[in-house]
Amino acid sequence: MDIFSRLIQRxxxxxxxxxxEKIARRYREFLLxxxxxxxxxxxxxLIPIDRxxxxxxxxxxxxxxxxxxxxxxxxxxxxxxxxSLIEQTLGKEEAEKLRRAxxxxxxxxxxxxxxxxxxxxxxxxxxxxxxxxxxxxxxxMENENFDxxxxxxxxxxxVTRTSPVSPVVLKIVQHxxxxxxxx
Amino acid sequence: MEQTVIAxxxxxxxxxxxISERVHxxxxxxxxxxxxxFLKIVPWEAVPExxxxxxxxxxxxxxxxxxxxxxxxxxxxxxxxxxxxxKGSPMKVLLLFSVVTAVISSVLDNVTTVLLLTPMLLYxxxxxxxxxxxxxxxxxxxxxxxxxxTLIGDxxxxxxxxxxxxxxxxxxxxxxxxxxxxxxxxxxxxYLLYRNVMRVNKAKRDRILSTIEGLxxxxxxxxxxxxxxxxxxxxxxxxxxxxxxxxGIEPAVVALTGASVLLMWSRKDPEGIxxxxxxxAIFFFIGLFIxxxxxxxxxxxxxxxxxxxxxxxxxGEALVIIAWFSAIASAIVDNIPLTAAMIPLIKAMGSSMNxxxxxWALSLGACLGGNGTAIGASANVVVLGxxxxxxxxxxxxxxxxxxxxxxxxxxxxxxxxxxxRYIGV
Numbered sequence: 001m002d003i004f005s006r007l008i009q010r011x012x013x014x015x016x017x018x019x020x021e022k023i024a025r026r027y028r029e030f031l032l033x034x035x036x037x038x039x040x041x042x043x044x045x046l047i048p049i050d051r052x053x054x055x056x057x058x059x060x061x062x063x064x065x066x067x068x069x070x071x072x073x074x075x076x077x078x079x080x081x082x083x084s085l086i087e088q089t090l091g092k093e094e095a096e097k098l099r100r101a102x103x104x105x106x107x108x109x110x111x112x113x114x115x116x117x118x119x120x121x122x123x124x125x126x127x128x129x130x131x132x133x134x135x136x137x138x139x140x141m142e143n144e145n146f147d148x149x150x151x152x153x154x155x156x157x158x159v160t161r162t163s164p165v166s167p168v169v170l171k172i173v174q175h176x177x178x179x180x181x182x183x
Numbered sequence: 184m185e186q187t188v189i190a191x192x193x194x195x196x197x198x199x200x201x202i203s204e205r206v207h208x209x210x211x212x213x214x215x216x217x218x219x220x221f222l223k224i225v226p227w228e229a230v231p232e233x234x235x236x237x238x239x240x241x242x243x244x245x246x247x248x249x250x251x252x253x254x255x256x257x258x259x260x261x262x263x264x265x266x267x268x269x270k271g272s273p274m275k276v277l278l279l280f281s282v283v284t285a286v287i288s289s290v291l292d293n294v295t296t297v298l299l300l301t302p303m304l305l306y307x308x309x310x311x312x313x314x315x316x317x318x319x320x321x322x323x324x325x326x327x328x329x330x331x332x333t334l335i336g337d338x339x340x341x342x343x344x345x346x347x348x349x350x351x352x353x354x355x356x357x358x359x360x361x362x363x364x365x366x367x368x369x370x371x372x373x374y375l376l377y378r379n380v381m382r383v384n385k386a387k388r389d390r391i392l393s394t395i396e397g398l399x400x401x402x403x404x405x406x407x408x409x410x411x412x413x414x415x416x417x418x419x420x421x422x423x424x425x426x427x428x429x430x431g432i433e434p435a436v437v438a439l440t441g442a443s444v445l446l447m448w449s450r451k452d453p454e455g456i457x458x459x460x461x462x463x464a465i466f467f468f469i470g471l472f473i474x475x476x477x478x479x480x481x482x483x484x485x486x487x488x489x490x491x492x493x494x495x496x497x498x499g500e501a502l503v504i505i506a507w508f509s510a511i512a513s514a515i516v517d518n519i520p521l522t523a524a525m526i527p528l529i530k531a532m533g534s535s536m537n538x539x540x541x542x543w544a545l546s547l548g549a550c551l552g553g554n555g556t557a558i559g560a561s562a563n564v565v566v567l568g569x570x571x572x573x574x575x576x577x578x579x580x581x582x583x584x585x586x587x588x589x590x591x592x593x594x595x596x597x598x599x600x601x602x603x604r605y606i607g608v
Binding site for chain 2: 004005007008009010011012013014015016017019020023024026027
């Protein structure tokens, strides 16, 4: 029977193979895939931020309102290596000054985002620490079992026209198998 | 004598290549045509006589219309609308998609129809989590049956109409009722054969309904202006087909007029549209016409006709033999080469009997015989090919088991109706 299967496939390729590829692509634009039909259950969300992240767009807050009742952890991560470099070049005092300034900024930014999220019925916890912007986020996602990660495309570094997504973001998403929203 | 042997050998070799699809069927047909032209079996001056320009231009015209209309998202719109009307009921999905496929196939070509409707059908059956095979088979049968109903529904009908000078209304009057009855019967048979797999519980049905209701048919429309213009031109062309014989214009002229009006009105890039005309199909026809022309030139067709007439005395006998022969043959060979070979044969039989009913027997057999096997018609191959790519395996034997029943029943019913009309009870 394989002869017939091969014959049907040959005939299909000759009659409509390429035309079908185009039509299938077109259908995929507006038909949901079966796995997309199943809404993942989201109870805990992690939002890492830093000074590059920029403002969270209002559309994202509206999207998050669909998960009302979920807990959100807003984490501000300062790069430990940057502070070590400053300590080595400018001294301990300057490094400590910078750390304090960063922590103040982190606190302000986290509180601002938290208050907006709470308006949408979400329970919010804020944290800030020194560490690795990529590795610590990956560890947090794995160790604390967050259901969803939300990242700015400029988290970790500024973006350019040629690289519209920060390499830190790319590294994180490559290591995770959980849903991620990039804004 | 030598030329006769070569013509028959080229004909058989080409048809064998077409059946096996070892090389593209267009390449096989063009190669065969080149051989008979090179050996002067068909003299160059006689080529225009054998090329059926009515068929070729009618196909080109309709391909331009379909390719332009397709750009608007018209077919996806129809598919989503049909899915919504079915309201999550498997039986309604089967019924509505079959009827819509038959209606569209009666006006546009079967391959385009099934290419555009099958992805939607697979999507719905996936949502319903039920076996898609009865739905896909029903779509195939409906497409072939719908195509049999009109002059422009299936290439064999275009060829028969052109060769015998039959009008659009002749086809509607003779083949339309047969197609309508056969469609109902084939749907009934599919239901009887697969009724156990067409059940979904209330909860699942509600979930399917809410997902399908969430689809927005407006999103499928890429160009609203083109959508309206395409619908207007298609309706206009179909209306013109109804009166083309009264106006004294050929069906090919109607199709070319519709195509040029749509191109002019839509301002679409003609290069892009003309590139998408299926030139391989057009050249396939050109090659076949020349190969069959070589059989006419060498007198093979006349000899075959005389041989057949030696065994057939009445139109009734010829009606039965042509219908069943073309049905069984087109379940094995593609129905286009079969029709190309049968047309001159029936023409040659015209000297000794009334061949008018025989054209309908040929149309019946060529169009509905394709339902018999998985390789009998292009629509079958396309639906099975799509299904395979989407992970649904329908084997040759799976198809044959149902296809043969459908073919024997629908051809039998059609033949019965033709017999009552032309031979009498």
